[in-house]
Amino acid sequence: MVICMDFDEKLQVLVSDAIFECEGGKSVSARAVQQVKEQMLQESVYHAKVAGGTMPLLKTLLTNACIKNCHYCPIADYCDHRVVSFKPYEMARLFMAMHKSGLVNGLFLSSGIVRDPDTTQEMINETAKILRTKYGFLGYIHLKIMPGASLEAIKDAARWANRISVNAEAPNEHRLKQIAPDKSFQKEMLPTLEGISHVITQKRLEWLERKGKVQRTGKGWLADLDELAEVHLLPVLSSTTQFVVGAAGESDKELLQTTIQFYRQFNLGRAYFSAFRPICGTKLENAPAQMPIREHRLYQADFLLRRYGFELDQLPFDEHGNLPKDVDPKLAWALQHPERFPVEVTKAEREDLLSIPGIGPETAERILKARKEGVLLTAHDLQSLGVHLKRAAPFLTLHGKPLTEEVSVRKPEPKNQLRLL
Ligand code: SF4
Structure with missing residues (x-):
């Protein structure tokens, strides 16, 4: 497909494809996706929840081309859609123009997967690098990590970003195969989460080292165990993931079980739950939408696990492993x-x-x-x-x-x- 669009046109297409990913805000339906496509550039601004309020972010994709075939995704390879791409320097320039005009204070950058995970990750990282080094941008940058990206590519993303995340999409291999047949939970998601966890731990130890609270030795780190117990609270790089809720027929218990595993095993900062809504033209276009209340109950249960000291087996699951909808x-x-x-x-x-x-x-x-x-x-x-x-x-x-x-x-x-x- 020949692409001959100016920056604003490209961005309009890419942001509308990006909004089905969420960061503590709301995701939207296919109808809303279409509406956004018809709206002005300002619609690319997404108000992410942050401590004490919201922050306007430019939330977009570098490209909406993708080699994968996820059944729920409107930019999957099998979908008939207009393909547009930004080069890293184009995206960086456009972001800075929006930032200087006061429209946005941060960037949330993702992408369809072109060629392979590392090639895509390098383009995402390059955009952030240009912002930091050429334009001196010091604000918030959230970079998506492509499932299957190498440790080197993750490390490079972590050099420039405040937050990195990979979308797990489903709680295990079996469920993931039902909605994303060419992705692997075991071979892509878990190693990527492990890589992110490794990089975050290193960043936090380096931060503690600068504060004089741990020491680097030939074999590793000499640390005060009390400092390490609190390491997940440090204001350094953090990571998140997102699940598509209900597209694969999984239970709430499966989702929360995996969420806890990610918190404990992979240093995960937050899990986001996005209730599945079918999008026209995708393989799941006729599948039933999930009620927003399910998403809400999952967030409440996640909060009990993270902040209230609840264990998974204390949660009031029914015989199908789901939380009650009518009461928190x-x-x-x-x-x-x-x-x-x-x-x-x-x-x-x-x-x-x-x-x-x-x-x-x-x-x-x-x-x-x-x-x-x-x-x-x-x-x-x-x-x-x-x-x-x-x-x-x-x-x-x-x-x-x-x-x-x-x-x-x-x-x-x-x-x-x-x-x-
Ligand atoms: S990897 Fe799957 S969800 Fe992500 S952009 Fe490609 S098709 Fe969509």
């Missing part, structure tokens, strides 16, 4: 475990405070601090510390007394309780 997983767990409640908030350990619906990690810390200071006396005190009283009241006591009479409590639906209990 923490409330469902609490309703399934009446023997654990009520919790006396003036005496409970952090773990027990965290088991109460309506109390999150920050609130639990505030309660522990308030207890030490002796200022935890009334329901109002709890509320001012951040406790969601209506949710929490049925599950706690304060100085031995229930709060249900002081608070107008919306009790969980009886039918839910019956089903869950």
Whole structure:
């Protein structure tokens, strides 16, 4: 196909193909993809969630050509679509023009796979290198790592990026084959995640070395174990992955099992879940869309695993390995475990405070601090510390007394309780 488009035209096509990947924001339907294609250049700006707000990113592809045949993807090789590509210097120049005009503060760059993973990765890396070295851009850059990219290519991406990620798409080999027959979970995804993990660990150790907290020796690193225990919290390079939810018939349990494995084994910072929506012209165009609530429940469960200390076997999966849709997983767990409640908030350990619906990690810390200071006396005190009283009241006591009479409590639906209990 002959391509004769100016920068803006090229970008319009590429950003519209890029939006089916997400970073803590929302992904969109095929109809929305088409609408975006018809909109102006400004639509290429994507507002990613960051601590304390959002950041406008240029989220785009270097090329929408791809040699792979993923069944859900509108730019797969078998799809009939207009192919356009940027050269690294073109993309860098265009990004800087948008940045200077105040439209974007960061770049999220991905690509279809051309020729092989390393060739593509080199072009992605080259774009970031031009931004850092030629234009002196110091802001946020998120680079996609192509599944199957070599360790050298991953290391090079890590030189220029703040965040790197590879899309796992599915939780295991069997599921991946159903939606992406020419990708391999074992031979591409896991080695790539391992490479990313290795690179991130090195970056973090180098950061600690600069701070004088670890020492490099001939055989490796001499480190304070306490420092290493906190290493995943360091403000250095981070990694994420994304799953397409529901396209391969997988259960929530399969997705969360793999997510935990990635957190523990591969230094993963965050997993993103993108509910499958069929796109016209793809092999899965007639497959049913997944309800957004499934995506939402997965995020809630993921949060319980990462921040609340829940284990996978504590999550309230049904007989098919799926989370309840009609009630959030923490409330469902609490309703399934009446023997654990009520919790006396003036005496409970952090773990027990965290088991109460309506109390999150920050609130639990505030309660522990308030207890030490002796200022935890009334329901109002709890509320001012951040406790969601209506949710929490049925599950706690304060100085031995229930709060249900002081608070107008919306009790969980009886039918839910019956089903869950
Ligand atoms: S690898 Fe698969 S999901 Fe990624 S661009 Fe190519 S066809 Fe689409």
